[in-house]
Amino acid sequence: MPEAKSKDLSGAIPIIPTPFDAHENIDEEALRRLVEFAVSKGFLGICLPAYLSEFYKLSDEERIQVVKVAVNQAAGRLLVIAQSNHGSSRVALKTAQTHVENGADLISVLLPRMFALSDDDLLRYLKPILNGVSVPSLVQDYHPGGSTVGPGFVARLSTECPGFRYLKLEEPEVMTKLVAIREASQDRIKVLDGTGGLYLLELIPAGLAGVMSGLGFADALNIVFKLRAASRYQDASQLYEKLLPLIVFGAQNFELILYCEKRLLHARGLLASARCRDASIAPDPDTVRYVDELNGRIMRAFQDAGLSAEI
Numbered sequence: 001m002p003e004a005k006s007k008d009l010s011g012a013i014p015i016i017p018t019p020f021d022a023h024e025n026i027d028e029e030a031l032r033r034l035v036e037f038a039v040s041k042g043f044l045g046i047c048l049p050a051y052l053s054e055f056y057k058l059s060d061e062e063r064i065q066v067v068k069v070a071v072n073q074a075a076g077r078l079l080v081i082a083q084s085n086h087g088s089s090r091v092a093l094k095t096a097q098t099h100v101e102n103g104a105d106l107i108s109v110l111l112p113r114m115f116a117l118s119d120d121d122l123l124r125y126l127k128p129i130l131n132g133v134s135v136p137s138l139v140q141d142y143h144p145g146g147s148t149v150g151p152g153f154v155a156r157l158s159t160e161c162p163g164f165r166y167l168k169l170e171e172p173e174v175m176t177k178l179v180a181i182r183e184a185s186q187d188r189i190k191v192l193d194g195t196g197g198l199y200l201l202e203l204i205p206a207g208l209a210g211v212m213s214g215l216g217f218a219d220a221l222n223i224v225f226k227l228r229a230a231s232r233y234q235d236a237s238q239l240y241e242k243l244l245p246l247i248v249f250g251a252q253n254f255e256l257i258l259y260c261e262k263r264l265l266h267a268r269g270l271l272a273s274a275r276c277r278d279a280s281i282a283p284d285p286d287t288v289r290y291v292d293e294l295n296g297r298i299m300r301a302f303q304d305a306g307l308s309a310e311i
Helices: 028-040 060-074 089-101 119-130 151-160 175-184 200-206 218-229 233-250 254-267 285-304
Strands: 011-015 045-048 079-083 106-110 137-141 164-169 190-193 210-214
Touching: 011 218, 028 060, 045 060, 060 079, 060 089, 079 089, 089 106, 089 119, 106 119, 106 164, 119 137, 119 151, 151 164, 151 175, 164 175, 175 190, 175 200, 200 218, 200 233, 210 218, 210 254, 218 233, 218 285, 233 254, 233 285, 254 285
Parallel strands: 011 045, 011 210, 045 079, 079 106, 106 137, 137 164, 164 190, 190 210
Antiparallel strands: none
């Protein structure tokens, strides 16, 4: 069994973007190149198709397609986390089962937050999905309009769904909740940061298991994570501070994050262009110049950290 498959997820777990050609068709060759790059960097796992993969612009068939390509290219060398998002529990389960049949190692499910739902409603949504697959699962709670699930919910879900292993949270001031979740679940549930690393330095000492970020600088974030976990705060912060301006700038608009990510991957020689599917933003020349300045700073940070900027 490959080493990655014998370990819990930890450190940086990159989200693989969906590369498109000039006609907005999925570029499978480029997708394979991105997966191979992730393998070469020694990540324990990758995730797709998530928000940073533009999953909300993909057809149902395309969501299955990108996971199949990733599984095939990874060939067991890292864990493939297959996002199985849908507002219907029934449809999400079918998608998750298809991903597992196609070789996915973990299933990730986004909680439906379009309308107000109680904890009981969310549990009723999740249980058929998590108990209907034979692989471990990750639950993502992205709820910018309100609070995310709490320790009691997590403890109950972990009891009723033995395959539930990871929780991905995307919110500020989450340290107290992280500690409470660890205690309530007796550390059965590992918490991942989904903000791209915005709160990384403060959360790692509290027991954060990992961070999900774009592939573009995930290798640098992985170094930051390891340094901070080893109590080397100064070393971690020196590298992190070079990444932070891009993280903060992209946080203004999600489509801007996508553009910055693909622009950086283009600079690293991994994508032919930064094309996103419409609807997307069309950055003005000043924004493009600033993004390139930020990415140039990232590229220099790679050199300072001894990382190869390209595959």
